Amino acid sequence: MRLVLQLVARLLVIVALCLGAATIWATIDAYRSVDRSTSASAERVSQALEALYWRELLLRSNRMRDQLLPAPDWRTIETMGLISPGICVQFEPSGAFEKPLCGQSKGIGTAPPRWFAATVQTVLGNHATVSRPISARAATAGTVLANADPQAAIALAWRHILENIHVALLMALAIALLASLAIAHTLAPARSIVSALQRMADGQYRTALPRIRSMELAMIGQAVSDLGDRLAQAQEERAVLTRRLLEIRSDERRALARELHDEFGQNLTAILAFATTIEASAGDKYAAGTEIAQDARMISQATRRIIACLRDTLKRLRHPPAEELGLEASLVDLVDSWRSQATTQPMIQLDLQGDLADVRGTVAATAYRVAQECLTNALRHSAAREIVLRIERRTEPENALLVRVEDDGGGDAAKVAQSAGFGLTGVSERVAALGGSLSIARASRGLSVAATIPLAA
Known part of the structure; x- marks a missing residue:
């Protein structure tokens, strides 16, 4: 697996874990915010009832204080507006058949899934009741009790998660995308390093690399x-x-x-x-x-x-005739000698391309040895019926001599390359000594041995 994909996959796992942790934290915070809303509702209602209590006490001074309880007309729209959604408030001591006054719980949100409600209820537990006295100076003024509706509290937590999960998910995707692009950009020079190693494997050892900032x-x-x-x-x-x-x-x-x-x-x-x-x-x-x-x-x-x-x-033992006669004449003599040995020999074609008149010395001797060895192997170790010896002089920018011998005798190029005898090994060493290269490949109906010899040698 590519390194970039591995890093991106790990980054996505980290983002998913962070998103899950943020969801859990949002759930806990939303659930605990109900406690804060309960306390705030109790505080607001107690302050409003305290003002109502002292006003009634001053207006009705001829009555006993215990007759003011419960405070009259406290269940009003103004009082309900002080209660947060999902919170129920009750006055103590309460009157006969008096029910708690609850805030608006409709429209809080869609009903949460059962597994979510069960999990939150089990892990976080129930909400505590908040008690606030009407007046700190008058202990007999009564008390305000505030409770959170469990179903409404869970619905609030679920709505809070739904409201924030979209933003968190978009942020997570944006972070993953931007981080992936940053990782890919940072690791981009690795491709040039791999390309340089591949060129080195092909024999181009001195390869220039671009400037790398990492x-x-x-x-x-x-x-x-x-x-x-x-x-x-x-x-x-x-x-x-x-x-x-x-x-x-x-x-x-x-x-x-x-x-x-x-x-x-x-x-x-x-x-x-x-x-x-x-x-x-x-x-x-x-x-x-x-x-x-x-x-x-x-x-x-x-x-x-x-x-x-x-x-x-x-x-x-003596020098090959290429050093004395020249490459072209020596190759013609070599092919004629093989043709004249027997009538059952395969047909040998000599294809000379380019000006070979001035190709002499070590280059000519090496080319002659390559042709001689390849022709010998093709005639002795294959059932070829046709052999093509091609000598091509390539000009700039290569400025090299190409010697290629192809036959139609079949054979496995990989096996031949691995089990090359002393003849091909010696030829390969000769070519490498001049800075050239020798390759064995599959031809259309047989094998192809090609040697590239720089003329500058």
């Missing part, structure tokens, strides 16, 4: 750049070392070829001459077909086979 991502980007520089330096050092090893190997092959030619060649030629002389002498002195003549003839035949094998060995 300190942590900037440190990662710097580490990736340093790693790319080290890999590029190691690749360059490896290429230099490979070129040096190839030079040393070429020198050793030339020295070995000289030794074989000078020592073995001369000795084998002398042996052949001696055997020929012995055969001729034995034929003159004795009858033809004697044992000495036959032995000398066998020595001559074995010597000729050894000389032929030595010539083939010297041909492989």
